[in-house]
Amino acid sequence: MKILSITTATNHLSVALNDGDKIWEKNEEDHRNHSEHLDPLINELLKENDLTLKDIDRFAVAEGPGSYTGLRIGITTAKMFASILNKDLVGVSTLAALANGASDGLIVSELDARNKNFFAGVYRKADGKLENLVPDGHYHLDDLMNKVKELGLSEQVIFVGSPIEKYQDEIKDLLGSDNFTQDAGDNQIHAGEIGKLALDKEAVDPDKMVPKYLRRTQAEMDWHNKTGKAFGPDSDYVEEV
Numbered sequence: 001m002k003i004l005s006i007t008t009a010t011n012h013l014s015v016a017l018n019d020g021d022k023i024w025e026k027n028e029e030d031h032r033n034h035s036e037h038l039d040p041l042i043n044e045l046l047k048e049n050d051l052t053l054k055d056i057d058r059f060a061v062a063e064g065p066g067s068y069t070g071l072r073i074g075i076t077t078a079k080m081f082a083s084i085l086n087k088d089l090v091g092v093s094t095l096a097a098l099a100n101g102a103s104d105g106l107i108v109s110e111l112d113a114r115n116k117n118f119f120a121g122v123y124r125k126a127d128g129k130l131e132n133l134v135p136d137g138h139y140h141l142d143d144l145m146n147k148v149k150e151l152g153l154s155e156q157v158i159f160v161g162s163p164i165e166k167y168q169d170e171i172k173d174l175l176g177s178d179n180f181t182q183d184a185g186d187n188q189i190h191a192g193e194i195g196k197l198a199l200d201k202e203a204v205d206p207d208k209m210v211p212k213y214l215r216r217t218q219a220e221m222d223w224h225n226k227t228g229k230a231f232g233p234d235s236d237y238v239e240e241v
Contacts (some may be wrong), residue, residue, distance in 0.1 A: 003198055004042070004056045004081075005191040008034040008074030009066025009094040010111065012188045015041050018195030020133060024049060025192045034073045050090055053081055060198030062189060063091030064212035065111060065119035065136065071211040077204040088203035092194045093212070095136045095161075099123040100193040102160040102183045106133075112162035115142040116170075119214055120161075122148055130197070138215040141167060145174035153177050160187055 015187040016025040026041050048051060061078035066073050075091070082089035090214070095109040102125065102201050112118035118141065122134035134147045148157060157180035164171065164182055174176050 001199065002051070002055060003058045003060055003195040004045075004053075005060040005092075005195040005198060006038070006042075006074045006078055007062035007094065007097065007189045007191050008038060008070040008077075009062040009064065009189055010070065013041065014036055014189060014191040015045055016191035016195050017045055017051070018192060023192040023195065025190060027188070027190070027205070033203075034070055038073060038077060043102055053085060056081070056085070056087060058088035058090060058198060058203070060090045060092055060194050060201075062094045062097060062191075062194055063209070064094055065214040066094050068211070068213060071213070075209060075211055079209055083206040084144070089206045089209060090198040090201045090203055091209055091212075092197045092201065093121070093136055093217060094189055095119065095121040096123065096130060096132070096197055097189050097193040098160050098187075099125060100130050100197055101185060101188075101190050102161045103158055103185070105158045106148075106155050107149065107183075108144070108159045109159060110144075110159060110161040110164075114213075116167075118144055118162070120144050122151065136212075136214060141170060142174060143173060149175055153179060155179075156181060158183050160185070163187070 005016045007014045011029060013028045016023055024045060028037055028041060059078045059082045061074050062158050078089060099107045099109040104125045107123045107125055108120060109123055110118045113119050118139055120139050121132060121136035124131045124133055133151055160183040171180060
């Protein structure tokens with residue numbers, strides 16, 4: 001199965017073609033100019049492999065968390081391809097893809113959301129299998145480390161994603177241990193890992209795929225404060241702002 005995967009969740013742009021055990025991947029650090037760079041990168045990847053979009057069996061995309069604008073660019077592109085070509089579409093957790101590219105062990109997959117908050121999930125990776133132990137969410141550092149500590153600290157904790165240097169002392173205090181490290185890899189989200197995880201996932205209706213931000217946008221909060229209404233289905237609030 002030929003899977004074309006995309007991630008625009010962070011400033012690291014990545015597209016990949018997975019075909020069985022073979023992976024061809026292109027990466028670019030474009031500081032969030034994904035709307036200008038994504039299509040040319042996809043075209044290069046397809047051209048180098050003598051393929052067109054019609055040859056792709058399944059499209060996969062990082063569905064979140066991540067940059068609000070970045071996620072919309074990638075997801076809209078993947079939805080458009082799948083819908084027009086009547087092909088499978090799969091969304092993959094950004095944090096799961098990060099964890100899948102890390103070393104085996106107990107993995108804290110995280111993206112710094114500022115003010116000691118993180119988009120994060122805790123995974124265990126062993127023999128190529130990835131297990132989610134703490135659901136992806138928006139956590140304060142204290143809460144996240146407490147959840148890690150509850151899992152037991154019989155093995156080294158591996159952080160993958162945003163650098164943790166400035167939080168080293170706090171993490172040590174919260175865990176009550178210094179048995180943790182940053183993953184030795186590049187700590188970036190790679191589309192090839194999305195393709196691997198997308199192979200066994202159930203396809204979704206392109207019209208129903210929405211980003212998984214894992215926290216409310218400012219626009220949603222403003223709408224809620226203005227109207228006093230409960231949060232409903234995604235983007236219902238837009239028409240009333």
